[in-house]
Amino acid sequence: MRIAVIGAAGRMGKYLIQATAEAEGVTLGAAILRPGSSLVGADAGEIAGVGKLGVAAVDSIQACAEDFDVLIDFTPPGLTIQNATACAQLGKAVVIGTTGLSDEEKNQLNALAEKTSIVFAPNMSVGVNLTLKLLAMAAEILGDDYDVEIVEAHHRHKVDSPSGTALRMGEVVAEALGRDLNECAVYGREGKIGPRTQKEIGFETIRAGDVVGDHSVWFATEGERIEIVHKASSRMTFAKGAVRAAAWLEGKKSGLFDMQDVLNLK
Template sequence: MMRIAVIGAAGRMGKNLIQATVDAEGVELGAAIVSPNSSLLGADAGEIAGVGKLGVSLVSSLADCVADFDVLIDFTTPALTVANAAFCAEHNKAIVIGTTGLDDEQKSALTTAAEKTQVVFAPNMSVGVNLTLKLLSLAAEILGDEYDVEVVEAHHRHKVDSPSGTALRMGEVVAEALGRDLKECAVYGREGQIGPRTQKEIGFETIRAGDVVGEHSVWFATEGERIEIVHKASSRMTFAKGAVRAAAWLKDQPAGLFDMQDVLNLK
C-alpha cells in the first residue's frame, strides 16, 4: 500500500487530491501538509476535504511527517516544489509534481533529484490531456509544415502563469514532431501591424476568465480546411485522479524522471 502525502492539503487542489486518494485502490493518505501559518493545523485532513475522518492530522512541514509517507504529490509553486523535490531525494521519498511555471534552472533541479529518487513531472496529470498529446504528435507528423499551428487555452481568473504549462507542452510536442525548436518558433499573442504569419511559427493565445478549470484547443489549418484537437476539463478531480494514478505507478519504478506518458504507457 503506497502512502501518499498531499501538500497544500487545505486548498482546492489539495482537497481533490485527498478525495482521489481515498477513492483509489492500492494507496492511502499517509500525511497532509499545510502552511505553517494555517489555522487548520492539527485538524483531520479527511474532515477538511469532506470525505470523513481519516486519522491524518494536518502538519506544517514535510519534516513533521517524513516517516508517514512514501510519495509526495505536489501542486504548489515552482520554488517550493524544487525544495520539496530535494527533500524527497534526500529522504528516499518519491514525488509526483503537477506544478507549472518552472523555469529551466528549476527543471534542471528536478532532474538532479531524479538521480536519487522516482519523480513524475508533468504539466497536466489528466489522462485525457496526455492522450491528446499523443494525438497531437500523430497529427503533426502526418500534416507536416503545410498546416499552420495555433494553440488556444483558457483558465480561471486566478491562474498566475501564462501560457499554461499544458499549452506549452502541447506546443513542444507539435514542434518536436515537426523537427522545430519551440523556443525559436513560438509566438505569444499578436497585436498591431505585425505582417503576415510565417510558415513555421506556432502561435499561442491565452484567455483568463471566471472559473474555467482548463480548456485547450490546437488548430492545424491550411487553405480549405482546419482540424481542431480539443480537450476541456470540467473538474480538478481529473488532474487529482491522474496524479494519484502516477503515485501508485511509481511503486515499482527505479529512480528517474518520468512523465504521464510513461505512466500511461503512451511512449
C-alpha cells in the first residue's frame, strides 16, 4: 500500500512519515502540505527528520493522485471532510485520526464510505483500542452498581474537550450498560450539585504542559474502586496504529471501519 500523509510538516505528520518509513508492507507515496507552503518540493524524509526518502512534498491531493492508495489524515475537522471527499472522488482509501467531528460531519463520512473505504477512530493507538475492549467487558460485568467516571489529560494546545478518546470510552461503557451517553453524561462539576445520580457517567478534563494523552476510567462502589488506565508517552503510538490501519485497508473497496475492526476486537 502506498501511503499519503497530509499535514506532512505538522507534529503528527512527521511521526506518520517516520512510522510509514519504518513499517513493512507499506511505502510512502506522497507527502502533502498546506497550499503555498515554502516546503513544497522538499524531500518528505528531510521534512520529518528521517533522511531522504525520495518523495517530494506537494500542496494538494490532486497533485499526487497517481502516487498513493490510502491517505492518512489528522487535520482539523473541516479539512478532514474536504480531504475525505476528494479521496472518495479519486477512489482512494482514507484513515482518519481527527477528533472533534460534529454529528453532521460523521454522517458525511458515513455517506463517503459508500464510495470508498475509511477507517475512522478517535484514537489510533493499539493500546487504547484494547482498553476499549476491556472497558466494555468491565461494564458488562459490574453493571449499574458501580459509578463510572472518566478523567482525561492532554497538552495545553488541544482544542476539543473532552477528548475524542474519552468520549469514545464513555460511549463504549454506556452501550455496555444499555444507556444513551447523550442522556447520562455529566461534564465537570461545580457548586452545590447534590448527590451523584446512579446512572450518570462523569467526565473531567485536564489541559497542561505537553501531556500526550492520559485516560483513566473509574468503576467505583462502596468498598472498592477499579481503574482502567492508558497513558501515551509519544505520538508515535498513534502514528504506528494509523499505518497499521492503512495496510489493513488493502483490498477493501468501501465501508466505514474503526480500529476495533482493524485489530479484530469485535
